Amino acid sequence: MKRLLTLLPALLLLLLALRAGAHELRPAYLQIEQRTGQEFAVSWRVPARGDLRLSLNVRFDQGVTPLGPPVGRIANGYYTETWSILHESDLAGVSVTIDGLQNTMTDALAHIRWRDGREQLQRLLPDRPQFVVDRKASSGQIATTYLVLGIEHILLGLDHLLFVLALVLLVRSWKPLVATITAFTLAHSITLAAAVLGFVSVPQAPVEAVIALSIVFVASEILQRRRGRDSLAIRKPWLVAFGFGLLHGLGFAGALTEIGVPQHAIPLALALFNIGVEAGQLAFIAAVAAVFVLLQRLPPVQQWQLRTGQSVVTVASWPLAYLVGGLAAWWLLDRTLSMLI
Structure with missing residues (x-):
């Protein structure tokens, strides 16, 4: 009985450690920041292990024009891509989708900043991998998002x-x-x-x-x-x-x-x-x-x-x-x- 009592908690903790490493649960992060009236800088970061990364990609609707291909690198456990886009209406009404998110156990946080001080915050989940750019983040949305992120x-x-x-x-x-x-x-x-x-x-x-x-x-x-x-x-x-x-x-x-x-x-x-x-x-x-x-x-x-x-x-x-x-x-x-x- 003593041997069982000493080994059981250790085995449970070891299983917890193995399970934590078995699935990627760290969130991805999308940042979009306005540079000029129509140009926005995009940074997309997804979890990576070694040279492998989660197969997650950002997709904008047809009203968005990319200015060249993304530039990517792996560092500090993340794969990061950066590129610039153009849109004639401040991204208003643009649909943003995270392709592949529905096949993971992780989530993604999108953060958009405009030059006039407006900001939009959106948390995307495997069953909700898409959102529409349309408004400033409400206090309730911010509170819920950062409470969940803390947990x-x-x-x-x-x-x-x-x-x-x-x-x-x-x-x-x-x-x-x-x-x-x-x-x-x-x-x-x-x-x-x-x-x-x-x-x-x-x-x-x-x-x-x-x-x-x-x-x-x-x-x-x-x-x-x-x-x-x-x-x-x-x-x-x-x-x-x-x-x-x-x-x-x-x-x-x-x-x-x-x-x-x-x-x-x-x-x-x-x-x-x-x-x-x-x-x-x-x-x-x-x-x-x-x-x-x-x-x-x-x-x-x-x-x-x-x-x-x-x-x-x-x-x-x-x-x-x-x-x-x-x-x-x-x-x-x-x-x-x-x-x-």
Whole structure:
């Protein structure tokens, strides 16, 4: 029974990691910006792995004239195409379709900016791969779009989720956990806002490497606690969560900065993206807690706990710490080498 309890959470986490890599879920991004009265610059970015990219393409209706072929390149996990188009009526009434989107599990965000300050924001889904350019984005549309983007970003960000899981395993009891997660939330909210508003600018590559390092550190502290040792992270986990939360906020900001926000609604988009991140984070913590509660209610597990006096969380903490720390150590090595090569 003890072997089952130690292996089951680790296997579940490994399956989660494999599943996350099995399908491409990162969003695509279309940006259209007016240069002159009739000319627009187009940038189309789709997820890529190595030299392969998702087969997604932008298609305008017949009223749009391209000015030369697109220029494409692959960098930082995305394939990006740029080109220019002409339209005699400010793109009003133009139909835009993302061909191939219906065959994926991802979505796409379209952001159009005019020289007079107007902006349109549209989120496209596999069952709705088309939209018509016709209006300025409403506050409700912006709020919904960035709330969903925030939820998606945290739930698809395996490194952020593993850091939260490591905090749960390190703290264990509810009151200190609430304080720790609150500190983490406050910290990454501060740096997220500072980066999006332009007060802080940090290259993403070292930030991603240090995020991996933060997971390795907390995983090692879980093992130190199991061995009965003491440290600052064990005594004051909220302080460590706050410090590393500042770095995780810069990671969130990198994703949001790449997507962009409507200039007329920066506070709204920023606030809803952050709320979405927190909603996804709380949902993940609730799911982790539910798994352990369900395990503890199984009759064989209850009998084993009465006989040994050990909880499921205590027994599962060390294999999960090794698995989480091992994955993070690999990311740290990979991200560090990527900066050096």
